[in-house]
Amino acid sequence: MSGRPLDVLEASVGDQVTVRLKGGEIYDGVLAGYDQHMNLVLEEVKETHGSDPDEDPDAATPEERGEMTIIRGDNLVSISA
Amino acid sequence: MSGRPLDVLEASVGDQVTVRLKGGEIYDGVLAGYDQHMNLVLEEVKETHGSDPDEDPDAATPEERGEMTIIRGDNLVSISA
Amino acid sequence: MSGRPLDVLEASVGDQVTVRLKGGEIYDGVLAGYDQHMNLVLEEVKETHGSDPDEDPDAATPEERGEMTIIRGDNLVSISA
Amino acid sequence: MSGRPLDVLEASVGDQVTVRLKGGEIYDGVLAGYDQHMNLVLEEVKETHGSDPDEDPDAATPEERGEMTIIRGDNLVSISA
Amino acid sequence: MSGRPLDVLEASVGDQVTVRLKGGEIYDGVLAGYDQHMNLVLEEVKETHGSDPDEDPDAATPEERGEMTIIRGDNLVSISA
Amino acid sequence: MSGRPLDVLEASVGDQVTVRLKGGEIYDGVLAGYDQHMNLVLEEVKETHGSDPDEDPDAATPEERGEMTIIRGDNLVSISA
Amino acid sequence: MSGRPLDVLEASVGDQVTVRLKGGEIYDGVLAGYDQHMNLVLEEVKETHGSDPDEDPDAATPEERGEMTIIRGDNLVSISA
Numbered sequence: 001m002s003g004r005p006l007d008v009l010e011a012s013v014g015d016q017v018t019v020r021l022k023g024g025e026i027y028d029g030v031l032a033g034y035d036q037h038m039n040l041v042l043e044e045v046k047e048t049h050g051s052d053p054d055e056d057p058d059a060a061t062p063e064e065r066g067e068m069t070i071i072r073g074d075n076l077v078s079i080s081a
Numbered sequence: 082m083s084g085r086p087l088d089v090l091e092a093s094v095g096d097q098v099t100v101r102l103k104g105g106e107i108y109d110g111v112l113a114g115y116d117q118h119m120n121l122v123l124e125e126v127k128e129t130h131g132s133d134p135d136e137d138p139d140a141a142t143p144e145e146r147g148e149m150t151i152i153r154g155d156n157l158v159s160i161s162a
Numbered sequence: 163m164s165g166r167p168l169d170v171l172e173a174s175v176g177d178q179v180t181v182r183l184k185g186g187e188i189y190d191g192v193l194a195g196y197d198q199h200m201n202l203v204l205e206e207v208k209e210t211h212g213s214d215p216d217e218d219p220d221a222a223t224p225e226e227r228g229e230m231t232i233i234r235g236d237n238l239v240s241i242s243a
Numbered sequence: 244m245s246g247r248p249l250d251v252l253e254a255s256v257g258d259q260v261t262v263r264l265k266g267g268e269i270y271d272g273v274l275a276g277y278d279q280h281m282n283l284v285l286e287e288v289k290e291t292h293g294s295d296p297d298e299d300p301d302a303a304t305p306e307e308r309g310e311m312t313i314i315r316g317d318n319l320v321s322i323s324a
Numbered sequence: 325m326s327g328r329p330l331d332v333l334e335a336s337v338g339d340q341v342t343v344r345l346k347g348g349e350i351y352d353g354v355l356a357g358y359d360q361h362m363n364l365v366l367e368e369v370k371e372t373h374g375s376d377p378d379e380d381p382d383a384a385t386p387e388e389r390g391e392m393t394i395i396r397g398d399n400l401v402s403i404s405a
Numbered sequence: 406m407s408g409r410p411l412d413v414l415e416a417s418v419g420d421q422v423t424v425r426l427k428g429g430e431i432y433d434g435v436l437a438g439y440d441q442h443m444n445l446v447l448e449e450v451k452e453t454h455g456s457d458p459d460e461d462p463d464a465a466t467p468e469e470r471g472e473m474t475i476i477r478g479d480n481l482v483s484i485s486a
Numbered sequence: 487m488s489g490r491p492l493d494v495l496e497a498s499v500g501d502q503v504t505v506r507l508k509g510g511e512i513y514d515g516v517l518a519g520y521d522q523h524m525n526l527v528l529e530e531v532k533e534t535h536g537s538d539p540d541e542d543p544d545a546a547t548p549e550e551r552g553e554m555t556i557i558r559g560d561n562l563v564s565i566s567a
Contacts, residue, residue, distance in 0.1 A: 003554075004527070005520070005525035005556045006525075007519070008518075008519070008527050008554055008556055013084075022509065022561070027159075032084035033085045033088070033089070034085070035085050035087065038525070039087075039119070041086055041089050045161075067161075068089055069161045069162075070086045070089055070090065070119075070160040072157045072158060074155070075103070075157075075158050075159075076561075077507065077511070077558060077561050078556060078557045078561075079556040080531075080554070080556075081554045081555075081556075094165075102239065104184065104239065113165035113170075114167065114169070115166070116166050116167050120168075126242075148242075149174075149242065149243045150241070150243075151170055151171065151240060151243075152239070152240045153200060155236070156239050175246075183320065185320065187320070189321075194246035194251075195246030195247045195250070195251070196248070197249065201248040201249075201281070202248070203246045203251050230251055230323065231321050231323045231324075232248045232251055232281075232321060232322040233320070234319045234320060234321070236317070237265070237319075237320050256327075270402075275332075276327030276328045276329065276331070276332070277329070278328050278329050282329035282330075283329065284327045284329055310404075311332055311336075311404065311405045312404045312405075313329045313332055313333065313362075313404075314402045315400045318346070318400075337408075347427065349482070356408035357408030357409045357410065357413070358409070358410070359410050359411065363410040363411075363443070365409070365410055365413050392408075392413055393483050394414065394443075394483060394486075395482070395483045396443060396478070396481045396482060398479070399427070399481075426563065428508065432564075437489035437494075438489030438493070438494065439490070440491050444491035444492075444524070445491070446490070446494050472566075473494055474565070474566045475491045475494055475564060475566075475567075476563070477524060477562045477564070480508070480562075480563050
């Protein structure tokens, strides 16, 4: 179990992460916190939808969000750090 | 775990928040309360659907709701404060 | 956590509430009871579907239900009091 | 919490109830039993699909089921007594 | 709570039952066992899909399965005995 | 409860089984292990999609997988032994 | 229960694995860790979508991800080692 998921999350606090959600949204931001359900807190968040930018450049235009964004863990597909 | 999700929620009570739901709805309101399941209580709620206002201005017309709205936590995608 | 969701439900017993479900249904009725899963009991229930009455007046015609309606909590999106 | 959901179910044992499921099915029958997950046992069950009988009379023709029908609680939307 | 769901299942062991699943499949077989999650074991199983045989006779042709079939409880809609 | 689901799984270790998933996939393989969530380990796995081979022979061409395949239990519809 | 799922995962740490998700995505990478919910940590991840490369070669072009990818267990269909 070396490299358990929550240990990797803990090590990623303060880092830029890319979060992919079940609905297809992608959030880029700085990981400010998390809990054992993988609920996340992101700062400086930009959201894109997961479409290919070559197909539809508008869809990939990032949209700025508020200062702090909580993402409920049960929406997550993956977190890349 | 600095900045745990529920701590951020606690700090946001009384603030204006934007809540995005799995069904695409967006609720703007003042966070009046919450619980550990991320069930929320919002006051002065306005609901919009998540479509781009440039595409369909009607869809983004906010609709006023009652004085207090409880949102069940399992519908949440994100909460921006 | 002032204004916790279940406290707001408790304070709403006997009041007219509007309940929105994941399937799009909207139930209006008097809140007769609830439990910790947000299972609800409504009296004097009228159901409408969530479409805009300007688009399709039939769809918004309320349909009368029986005297007591139990709604299972995991269908809820929101409860407005 | 007057009129808790399970108390209303208990009081409805032996009564005719209408059960609406997430898949759109409607079961009418006599409530013979239940458990704390809202799993139900119905007797003398007739099933209709939830379409408007004015639109499609066939769709609303009830279909007789066996003597005892167990309905798993996580399919329930509502129970009207 | 007379006629609790698991008591009815217990009384149905050895009987022919009809099991309807969320995906629309219908399994007919002899109930050989179950557990508290409503996971089922069926013997002599035939599967049909839930379409009306008058519309599409092929769709209702039963398909024979192996000797023992375990059905995971969270797929169940109803069990008729 | 004679023939409980996990007892049937235990008795099937080392046997050829057919596993049907919610997404329509069918895995054939030798059951190498399981746990109480019905997570499975299969060896010598071949996957087909559930379409009728008379309609689309390509769709039913089995695809070989790696030596060991873990299937998460919450995807299961049924296991036939 | 010889060959329990989590024992197989434990034995696969450091190995190349193929992970299939409910949304159709396929991740290939080195298994760096996991937990009892089957949340996974993968390194050197490449993602493809599950379409047949003969039909649409672009869709199968792997896309490189970051150094560490956490995959939430409830998205998993299968893990092949």
